Amino acid sequence: MNNKILFFLMNGIIGRWFFIFLNAITVFFSFYCVKYIVYSIMDHLENSHKETPSFLSSMLHQIMHNTPHIEANGLDKVNITINSVGGVLISLGVLMESRETIVKMTKTKITPLQEHLNAVSEYCGMGLLLIGLFIEIFTVIIEVPNDLINTVGIENYLYSACVFFIALAAIIEIAFIKEFIKTYFNKSLNNNID
Numbered sequence: 001m002n003n004k005i006l007f008f009l010m011n012g013i014i015g016r017w018f019f020i021f022l023n024a025i026t027v028f029f030s031f032y033c034v035k036y037i038v039y040s041i042m043d044h045l046e047n048s049h050k051e052t053p054s055f056l057s058s059m060l061h062q063i064m065h066n067t068p069h070i071e072a073n074g075l076d077k078v079n080i081t082i083n084s085v086g087g088v089l090i091s092l093g094v095l096m097e098s099r100e101t102i103v104k105m106t107k108t109k110i111t112p113l114q115e116h117l118n119a120v121s122e123y124c125g126m127g128l129l130l131i132g133l134f135i136e137i138f139t140v141i142i143e144v145p146n147d148l149i150n151t152v153g154i155e156n157y158l159y160s161a162c163v164f165f166i167a168l169a170a171i172i173e174i175a176f177i178k179e180f181i182k183t184y185f186n187k188s189l190n191n192n193i194d
Contacts, residue, residue, distance in 0.1 A: 010106045014099055016117065016180050023173040026092055030166050030173075033085045037163060040078050041156075082139050082162045089132030089169050096125025096176075113189040117180070124176040131169045135162050 012018055099121040103114055138158045141149060183189050 007106060010102050011108075013095075014102050014106065014108065016183065019096070019099075019121065020177050020180050022092065022095075023177050026088055027170050027173045029088065030085055030170050033081050034163055034166055036081055037078055037159065041159065078159065079139050079143055082135060082159070085166055086132045086135035086139065089128045089135065093125045093127070093129030093132060096121040096128065099125075113183060116183065116189055120176065120179050124172050127172045128169055131165045131172070135165050138162050
């Protein structure tokens with residue numbers, strides 16, 4: 001009985017619709033988290049300058065002029081948010097890389113379509129895994145006690161790098177979704193329906 005449930009789940013996981021849906025949710029989650037991070041930094045800037053700067057000028061001012069670092073409670077919230085995105089990207093990357101293994105476990109016929117989907121999944125999955133690991137490394141550097149590594153004032157640069165990596169991951173995910181959707185319309189790959 002349990003093997004049938006597991007087999008059913010694994011067959012659902014290797015479907016194109018599942019990977020498209022999962023990547024779309026992750027892109028929206030990432031952008032939502034970036035929005036939260038940017039607003040947290042803007043709130044910090046507004047409180048430290050007692051004025052209401054525009055988004056672009058506040059980010060540039062904070063990066064270029066190295067304004068005071070974010071208070072501990074704000075830092076914790078931003079770190080938790082960025083760690084969450086990093087963890088999701090790592091998990092998704094591992095799942096995407098494992099698609100070929102899951103296909104073999106379900107004894108799905110290896111067609112040109114399956115080979116193409118496995119190659120795209122492995123390539124994009126490795127990219128998401130590496131980006132998630134870099135995000136985790138940067139947030140750990142920020143969280144380390146300042147007695148060990150003094151990050152006061154440079155966390156702005158590290159957060160900017162994390163936001164850049166999250167945007168890069170979103171580009172990879174959008175390209176992945178586009179590639180998977182294109183397979184529905186590619187007649188040479190669709191001779192055998194998955």
